[in-house]
Amino acid sequence: MSNIRLENITKTFKDTVAMSDVSFSIKDGEFFVLLGPTGAGKTTTLRVIAGLEKQNQGHVYFDGELSDELPPAERDVAFVFQQYSLYPGMSVFDNLAFPLRSPLRNVPEPEIKQRIQGAAEKLRITHLLERKTAKLSGGEMQRVSIGRAIVREPRVFLMDEPLSNLDAKLRESLRVELKHIQSTQNSTTVFVTHDQIEALTMADRIAVLHGGNILQIGTPFDIYDRPATTIVAQLVGTPKINLFMAHRHNGSLQVVDSPLTLPTPIGDIPEAVLLGVRPENVKIAADGQYTGQAALIEPLGVETIIHIRVGDQTIVSIVPGASPVRLGDTVRFDVPGEHLHLFEPTSKLRI
Amino acid sequence: MATIELKQVEKKFGESFAVKPLDMTINSGEFVVLLGPSGCGKTTTLRMISGLEAVTSGNILFDGKDVTWLHPSARDIAFVFQFFALYSHLSARENIAFPLQAQGVGRDEIKKRVMEVAQMLKIEHVLNARPGSLSGGDQQRVALARALVRRPAAFLMDEPLGALDAEFRESMRAEIKRLHIDQHATSVYVTHDQVEAMAMGDRIVVMSNAEVQQAATPMEVYHSPANLFVARFIGSPGMNLIEGKYANGIVHLPGDNQYFVPESWRNVLNSSLPGDGKVVVGFRPEAVDVHTDGQLHSTTFANDLHGGYTMLHLQLDPDHIVHVRAGREMRYQLNDTVHFDVKPDMVRFFHPETEKALQNGKV
Numbered sequence: 001m002s003n004i005r006l007e008n009i010t011k012t013f014k015d016t017v018a019m020s021d022v023s024f025s026i027k028d029g030e031f032f033v034l035l036g037p038t039g040a041g042k043t044t045t046l047r048v049i050a051g052l053e054k055q056n057q058g059h060v061y062f063d064g065e066l067s068d069e070l071p072p073a074e075r076d077v078a079f080v081f082q083q084y085s086l087y088p089g090m091s092v093f094d095n096l097a098f099p100l101r102s103p104l105r106n107v108p109e110p111e112i113k114q115r116i117q118g119a120a121e122k123l124r125i126t127h128l129l130e131r132k133t134a135k136l137s138g139g140e141m142q143r144v145s146i147g148r149a150i151v152r153e154p155r156v157f158l159m160d161e162p163l164s165n166l167d168a169k170l171r172e173s174l175r176v177e178l179k180h181i182q183s184t185q186n187s188t189t190v191f192v193t194h195d196q197i198e199a200l201t202m203a204d205r206i207a208v209l210h211g212g213n214i215l216q217i218g219t220p221f222d223i224y225d226r227p228a229t230t231i232v233a234q235l236v237g238t239p240k241i242n243l244f245m246a247h248r249h250n251g252s253l254q255v256v257d258s259p260l261t262l263p264t265p266i267g268d269i270p271e272a273v274l275l276g277v278r279p280e281n282v283k284i285a286a287d288g289q290y291t292g293q294a295a296l297i298e299p300l301g302v303e304t305i306i307h308i309r310v311g312d313q314t315i316v317s318i319v320p321g322a323s324p325v326r327l328g329d330t331v332r333f334d335v336p337g338e339h340l341h342l343f344e345p346t347s348k349l350r351i
Numbered sequence: 352m353a354t355i356e357l358k359q360v361e362k363k364f365g366e367s368f369a370v371k372p373l374d375m376t377i378n379s380g381e382f383v384v385l386l387g388p389s390g391c392g393k394t395t396t397l398r399m400i401s402g403l404e405a406v407t408s409g410n411i412l413f414d415g416k417d418v419t420w421l422h423p424s425a426r427d428i429a430f431v432f433q434f435f436a437l438y439s440h441l442s443a444r445e446n447i448a449f450p451l452q453a454q455g456v457g458r459d460e461i462k463k464r465v466m467e468v469a470q471m472l473k474i475e476h477v478l479n480a481r482p483g484s485l486s487g488g489d490q491q492r493v494a495l496a497r498a499l500v501r502r503p504a505a506f507l508m509d510e511p512l513g514a515l516d517a518e519f520r521e522s523m524r525a526e527i528k529r530l531h532i533d534q535h536a537t538s539v540y541v542t543h544d545q546v547e548a549m550a551m552g553d554r555i556v557v558m559s560n561a562e563v564q565q566a567a568t569p570m571e572v573y574h575s576p577a578n579l580f581v582a583r584f585i586g587s588p589g590m591n592l593i594e595g596k597y598a599n600g601i602v603h604l605p606g607d608n609q610y611f612v613p614e615s616w617r618n619v620l621n622s623s624l625p626g627d628g629k630v631v632v633g634f635r636p637e638a639v640d641v642h643t644d645g646q647l648h649s650t651t652f653a654n655d656l657h658g659g660y661t662m663l664h665l666q667l668d669p670d671h672i673v674h675v676r677a678g679r680e681m682r683y684q685l686n687d688t689v690h691f692d693v694k695p696d697m698v699r700f701f702h703p704e705t706e707k708a709l710q711n712g713k714v
């Protein structure tokens with residue numbers, strides 16, 4: 001396995017900047033997720049690591065060695081794509097064996113067999129080995145694609161939205177299995193996704209990309225609990241974080257268009273701030289300090305989302321299980337000060 | 352607003368059923384969601400209600416009046432599709448006014464009603480724009496406005512949020528529900544997204560294989576699923592469903608686990624299981640208490656942060672993983688042993704062959 005370092009990488013396509021001065025290091029054995037919306041530069045980053053794109057500026061290092069001139073084949077990376085790209089006429093076994101039988105590697109047949117058996121067990125596809133891939137379901141095909149990467153025992157796995165084509169239930173279960181496999185074999189993995197739940201649940205560390213820039217790198221806890229910008233704050237978490245403009249007033253933060261006043265945290269706080277609070281931190285309580293009207297109730301079974309109208313603003317709360325609150329009820333709630341996120345309104349950066 | 356009744360409505364394509372004979376009443380002002388995976392018959396059902404698809408047999412009634420063979424335009428319904436289906440060469444205002452012009456409504460009345468719905472949907476500022484220059488969310492708002500402006504007897508919506516990005520979907524979901532609360536229009540809404548169904552529906556009709564699996568409130572569907580399909584389909588992840596063997600008050604589960612059946616269920620299990628005692632035990636991820644003297648034991652397969660909480664994935668044996676919702680700081684090392692209990696009031700049992708839920712009077 002392997003560590004990777006990107007140093008001040010810039011990549012442009014004609015007038016478009018796909019990556020702008022991007023730097024990060026991925027540790028040996030780490031599950032590293034690149035998270036961002038479409039067009040953020042995630043896939044380009046993956047392709048620069050693979051050597052499929054040449055950066056305009058900056059350097060790529062594998063295990064500390066400058067690798068800019070290394071052709072893709074010699075970087076020893078394995079790709080898993082959203083599309084399965086298996087050979088339909090071949091059996092699952094032959095698909096898995098294909099990269100190992102290439103003249104470049106020429107792995108002896110007994111070892112091929114051994115590696116395939118190991119990978120097939122991990123991915124629960126042993127019973128499919130003799131089947132033609134054209135006869136497989138989407139979930140099975142993606143397992144085989146991942147298996148084909150595993151048998152190669154590469155230095156690094158590069159995965160580009162490998163779960164996006166699967167339906168919700170399959171995505172959920174494959175996500176858990178992939179995470180388990182990665183943590184048992186400690187493979188260095190770079191995983192691209194636009195799905196915040198995939199990023200939070202699978203990553204050791206997440207890099208949030210937006211418009212070719214890295215906004216934040218950190219553990220899932222860092223990203224969720226201390227988002228560096230409002231974009232990061234809004235990108236992770238469902239329901240979305242509540243975000244209001246607020247002004248300092250008599251030692252409190254007064255939310256605009258609303259009677260909500262929150263205690264000003266200690267420190268150097270500007271006159272105007274963007275104030276964020278996650279829905280699970282809007283605590284409904286009989287003796288709550290604030291009052292609003294239940295404008296909408298969304299019962300999800302496991303929890304209930306309550307939209308509370310306060311003045312001209314709506315603050316969203318999420319509570320476990322079913323809620324006794326009914327539409328139109330007066331709701332009392334608290335917003336504990338330690339759960340406030342403050343951002344500078346112009347730069348949108350965390351204060 | 353209309354009450355919609357379906358009486359033994361069925362649809363066949365050749366020999367195969369798209370919808371098996373179906374009885375359903377949608378009350379005036381109710382928001383009913385047709386939920387299921389693709390190919391389950393939900394969209395065909397909606398299209399039969401609208402008249403876009405002819406029934407093979409059966410009757411459809413609006414307010415007691417048989418409309419089975421009435422042309423869609425004569426049924427007084429409005430349709431909202433996944434794809435916005437707006438006229439690209441007309442402004443948002445002209446798009447919204449279009450159905451009223453077709454009905455021959457007077458100019459002043461059109462102007463008034465367009466402004467009313469535009470205010471309701473907060474799209475006054477985009478009325479002069481062409482659809483192509485609007486965001487996905489605003490395009491869908493214009494499509495909704497065009498449906499609302501007619502004041503139809505019923506709204507039929509076919510995955511209206513399906514084409515939107517995740518960030519818009521969440522807020523549009525709330526807007527449509529809020530709109531329904533204000534208007535109380537009879538609404539039939541098709542989706543494959545169980546979260547949407549739970550959040551929006553007064554009632555959910557779960558469909559699979561051309562048949563209704565369960566029609567009930569979101570809470571009933573979630574807590575008392577009628578069968579294994581519904582138990583699995585609703586929830587993220589779905590209900591934990593583990594097959595075991597029942598004898599003398601105990602279900603023997605994989606991984607050498609013994610589950611002591613709550614007293615209130617024993618008579619039901621004694622009387623309704625097949626001879627070999629096979630039974631499926633079901634419980635939701637939040638129905639689990641993790642603690643050191645828990646009667647069930649497992650090893651840690653994975654644990655992951657979902658933002659506000661942690662999901663533990665625990666292995667009873669290599670083929671049986673249980674998903675457990677836990678506090679966000681709870682973390683175990685891979686292969687650590689974890690003990691847990693299932694909250695007695697949140698356990699469910701299913702017949703392994705019929706796949707139906709066993710009924711306990713006390714639940």
